[in-house]
Amino acid sequence: MQPVAGFSQPAKAAEFPILGYHPLMRILVIEDDATVADYIVSGLRESGHTVDNADDGREGLMMATTEEYDAIVADRMLPGVDGLTIVRTLRASENHTPILVLSALGEVDDRVKGLKAGADDYLAKPFAFSELLARLDALLRRGQHEAVQVTRLQVMDLEMDLLSRVVTRSGQPIELQPREFRLLEYLMRHAGQVVTRTMLLEAVWDYHFDPQTNVIDVHISRLRAKIDKEFEQTLLHTVRGAGYRLGERPQTA
Amino acid sequence: MGLFAVSALVMLAFVYWSTIGYMSSQTDSTIEAEIKGLADTYRRGGLQSLTGLVNERMRNDPDRTMLYLFATPDYKPLGGNLPAWPEAIPAGEGWVNFPFTDNGTDSTARGRIFGVSGNLRLLVAMDIADLQATESLLMKAYLWGMALALVLALLGGALMSASVTRRIEVINQTSREIMSGRLHQRMPLKGTHDEFDQLASNLNDMLEQIDLLVESVRHVADGVAHDLRTPLTRLRSKLERLSIGPGLDASARKELDRCIDEADGLLQTFSALLRIARIEAGRHEASLVEVDLLELAADACELYQASAEDQGVTLSYEGSPVTLNGDRDLLFQALINLIDNALKYAGSGEVTLEVGKDQRSIFLSVTDQGPGLSEEDRQRVTGRFFRGADSAKISGSGLGLSLVQAVAGMHGARLELENANPGLRITMRFLADEAVG
Numbered sequence: 001m002q003p004v005a006g007f008s009q010p011a012k013a014a015e016f017p018i019l020g021y022h023p024l025m026r027i028l029v030i031e032d033d034a035t036v037a038d039y040i041v042s043g044l045r046e047s048g049h050t051v052d053n054a055d056d057g058r059e060g061l062m063m064a065t066t067e068e069y070d071a072i073v074a075d076r077m078l079p080g081v082d083g084l085t086i087v088r089t090l091r092a093s094e095n096h097t098p099i100l101v102l103s104a105l106g107e108v109d110d111r112v113k114g115l116k117a118g119a120d121d122y123l124a125k126p127f128a129f130s131e132l133l134a135r136l137d138a139l140l141r142r143g144q145h146e147a148v149q150v151t152r153l154q155v156m157d158l159e160m161d162l163l164s165r166v167v168t169r170s171g172q173p174i175e176l177q178p179r180e181f182r183l184l185e186y187l188m189r190h191a192g193q194v195v196t197r198t199m200l201l202e203a204v205w206d207y208h209f210d211p212q213t214n215v216i217d218v219h220i221s222r223l224r225a226k227i228d229k230e231f232e233q234t235l236l237h238t239v240r241g242a243g244y245r246l247g248e249r250p251q252t253a
Numbered sequence: 254m255g256l257f258a259v260s261a262l263v264m265l266a267f268v269y270w271s272t273i274g275y276m277s278s279q280t281d282s283t284i285e286a287e288i289k290g291l292a293d294t295y296r297r298g299g300l301q302s303l304t305g306l307v308n309e310r311m312r313n314d315p316d317r318t319m320l321y322l323f324a325t326p327d328y329k330p331l332g333g334n335l336p337a338w339p340e341a342i343p344a345g346e347g348w349v350n351f352p353f354t355d356n357g358t359d360s361t362a363r364g365r366i367f368g369v370s371g372n373l374r375l376l377v378a379m380d381i382a383d384l385q386a387t388e389s390l391l392m393k394a395y396l397w398g399m400a401l402a403l404v405l406a407l408l409g410g411a412l413m414s415a416s417v418t419r420r421i422e423v424i425n426q427t428s429r430e431i432m433s434g435r436l437h438q439r440m441p442l443k444g445t446h447d448e449f450d451q452l453a454s455n456l457n458d459m460l461e462q463i464d465l466l467v468e469s470v471r472h473v474a475d476g477v478a479h480d481l482r483t484p485l486t487r488l489r490s491k492l493e494r495l496s497i498g499p500g501l502d503a504s505a506r507k508e509l510d511r512c513i514d515e516a517d518g519l520l521q522t523f524s525a526l527l528r529i530a531r532i533e534a535g536r537h538e539a540s541l542v543e544v545d546l547l548e549l550a551a552d553a554c555e556l557y558q559a560s561a562e563d564q565g566v567t568l569s570y571e572g573s574p575v576t577l578n579g580d581r582d583l584l585f586q587a588l589i590n591l592i593d594n595a596l597k598y599a600g601s602g603e604v605t606l607e608v609g610k611d612q613r614s615i616f617l618s619v620t621d622q623g624p625g626l627s628e629e630d631r632q633r634v635t636g637r638f639f640r641g642a643d644s645a646k647i648s649g650s651g652l653g654l655s656l657v658q659a660v661a662g663m664h665g666a667r668l669e670l671e672n673a674n675p676g677l678r679i680t681m682r683f684l685a686d687e688a689v690g
Contacts, residue, residue, distance in 0.1 A: 039483045046490045126527035129486045205556060209586045213593045218560040241517040
């Protein structure tokens with residue numbers, strides 16, 4: 001049993017939340033596999049978040065309904081109550097905490113079922129920790145400006161008109177291939193956040209896996225050549241070990 | 254088979270010799286007894302009684318089963334039922350065989366000479382024609398039996414060796430299948446509990462054992478990967494916090510960044526190992542959906558076009574739409590691993606994807622125009638951490654093809670590597686009865 005939610009140990013080294021990520025979330029992790037749970041929990045704590053951990057579904061559901069969390073990470077297969085039931089139960093009781101469902105690799109139908117049940121994202125095990133962190137961050141931000149229908153995106157002097165499909169930077173038009181347009185659109189919608197290669201592959205190419213190759217980097221560098229090359233300030237940054245981020249250059253202290 | 258024939262011969266020979274031996278010893282002891290009787294009579298009543306007895310015997314035996322002949326020392330016949338002293342019979346005592354004429358037919362007799370006083374001789378013999386007839390009959394039977402035994406031995410041997418060959422061939426066939434990668438195949442048992450069944454079941458036990466060992470080695474590897482990920486992730490985030498923290502000069506920061514890159518590389522390798530383990534251990538039947546391989550190839554081409562262009566490689570695909578039941582994401586990942594591999598090792602030229610279908614299988618192949626692989630490397634290439642001969646300058650964990658192999662295995666597909674002259678062609682071949690919906 002973990003201590004009562006909210007009183008778990010404070011993160012040891014939270015003075016420097018990793019740049020680009022949303023700082024200090026309260027996260028509930030419902031995972032029965034001790035090794036995976038430890039991987040997630042210690043990783044999140046290292047990143048400065050407050051984490052509660054439940055190792056079976058019933059306990060997890062109870063904690064999720066009685067406490068307030070910024071996000072929930074739930075395994076699909078759990079003893080007691082399974083992950084999807086937790087999602088359905090929370091949604092039925094008007095609880096809209098962002099939920100990320102974890103599942104074993106290769107269970108395609110789980111993704112569909114998970115999202116249908118009301119989960120916000122889905123991640124196949126095994127995953128890199130940076131992947132989980134980026135996705136949780138994205139979930140949280142989505143929660144913040146939900147339901148805003150936009151026709152124009154803007155990041156600094158980079159502008160995108162989603163209707164006329166025109167992209168300009170400092171007023172200069174930029175020619176983009178359709179795929180590059182979608183790539184940039186996704187990055188702009190997640191401006192300021194870390195976006196992993198897997199997230200890009202999912203959103204832009206509709207395949208769900210960790211590419212493990214530099215194939216996405218090549219597309220990024222082409223896009224970077226088009227939007228950044230002739231400008232003094234670069235917008236598209238590589239985040240070491242995780243992915244990319246569009247936005248202001250992070251200040252290194 | 255030879256052994257069987259020889260033992261049959263020995264047995265027949267034994268029957269032959271013991272029958273003949275018994276019969277001739279019967280003859281000998283009859284003559285012996287007769288001589289003894291005659292000698293007793295002679296001793297008691299002298300020559301008179303002896304001739305009387307012999308004459309009486311001859312009268313009572315018109316068929317001449319016993320032969321008698323008195324003769325002078327120079328072999329002049331004095332009386333008896335033999336016309337003349339046979340030639341070539343020595344004077345001494347002992348057993349003799351001699352020819353004689355019995356009512357016009359040639360026959361053979363066997364007998365002994367019995368010395369009477371005054372150097373008279375008495376030959377007592379028996380017609381052994383019957384014995385000889387039996388002997389030759391037996392010999393004939395023996396020869397026939399031998400021939401029959403030989404034929405039977407040959408026939409039985411042929412049948413037996415055919416059935417033995419068949420059963421050994423079954424074992425061979427299964428062994429080949431297992432060696433070609435279907436590790437869970439087992440030797441079929443006939444349920445007869447004979448030596449072959451025992452052999453097969455022993456082999457199966459051995460395979461089980463090997464499976465277990467492989468499994469446990471894999472388990473250890475995966476366990477290590479799993480267990481090391483947590484501390485490594487922790488280490489990485491500590492390094493990262495250090496590197497973005499204050500008070501570092503540029504060169505220290507650079508070193509730290511290099512450390513972080515190293516940690517990332519390790520983490521990625523562990524992830525790849527775990528991913529392969531998941532696929533290999535997986536229960537995936539439920540998640541298979543209809544996948545169009547040509548669409549997959551087209552998407553992969555589109556995704557990789559930019560990378561290929563950067564390397565001066567022409568990337569293209571061809572074929573016709575074919576669908577199978579599979580895991581779309583994993584198949585795509587396998588395909589891009591193959592393309593990635595082709596781009597990495599092929600240098601320049603063309604990389605071609607091909608999708609098609611023949612009577613027995615559906616295939617998806619990636620062909621490059623690189624240096625190809627030696628026969629030996631083609632065998633080893635799907636092993637974990639295999640890297641090509643001069644791969645020092647090429648990045649990668651050496652797990653790409655292991656993953657392809659695992660995905661192929663999960664779909665019941667075979668991975669075939671062949672020389673495309675020049676270059677290498679890697680084909681995922683889905684056998685029609687296993688993967689096609």
